[in-house]
Amino acid sequence: xxxxxxxxxxxxxxxxxxxxxxxxxxxxxxxxxxxxxxxxxxxxxxxxxxxxxxxxxxxxxxxxxxxxxxxxxxxxxxxxxxxxxxxxxxxxxxxxxxxxxxxxxxxxxxxxxxxxxxxxxxxxxxxxxxxxxxxxxxxxxxxxxxxxx
Numbered sequence: 001x002x003x004x005x006x007x008x009x010x011x012x013x014x015x016x017x018x019x020x021x022x023x024x025x026x027x028x029x030x031x032x033x034x035x036x037x038x039x040x041x042x043x044x045x046x047x048x049x050x051x052x053x054x055x056x057x058x059x060x061x062x063x064x065x066x067x068x069x070x071x072x073x074x075x076x077x078x079x080x081x082x083x084x085x086x087x088x089x090x091x092x093x094x095x096x097x098x099x100x101x102x103x104x105x106x107x108x109x110x111x112x113x114x115x116x117x118x119x120x121x122x123x124x125x126x127x128x129x130x131x132x133x134x135x136x137x138x139x140x141x142x143x144x145x146x147x148x149x
Contacts, residue, residue, distance in 0.1 A: 051080035059084030
């Protein structure tokens with residue numbers, strides 16, 4: 001059965017509101033009210049929550065995060081974009097591996113386990129989808145979940 005993304009995604013954003021406020025980060029949502037798909041809402045909320053958690057921790061204070069959910073062709077895309085320091089290209093391939101961390105010292109200090117992105121990947125796979133990252137140094141990162149409709 002089909003569930004509304006417009007209902008599911010804001011719950012993840014709400015779960016991050018105190019963390020975002022403490023980091024002086026504003027989260028914006030771009031999701032059409034009528035956007036719906038055949039998804040496991042709890043899993044998608046967890047995936048978005050993990051992406052938001054990373055964007056808040058590793059993005060830049062005083063910046064914004066954009067969460068978008070939209071249809072493109074026969075795909076549902078959910079993306080979380082920050083305008084933080086970005087991730088060096090040599091790390092992109094391994095980001096979704098369990099326990100992989102770009103900056104081990106910083107991750108430890110911020111409470112990262114290296115599992116968040118691996119969980120996002122497995123949630124996407126459970127929906128027969130995939131995950132991806134686009135990131136440029138000093139320009140930020142966009143993590144995307146693509147799910148077939």
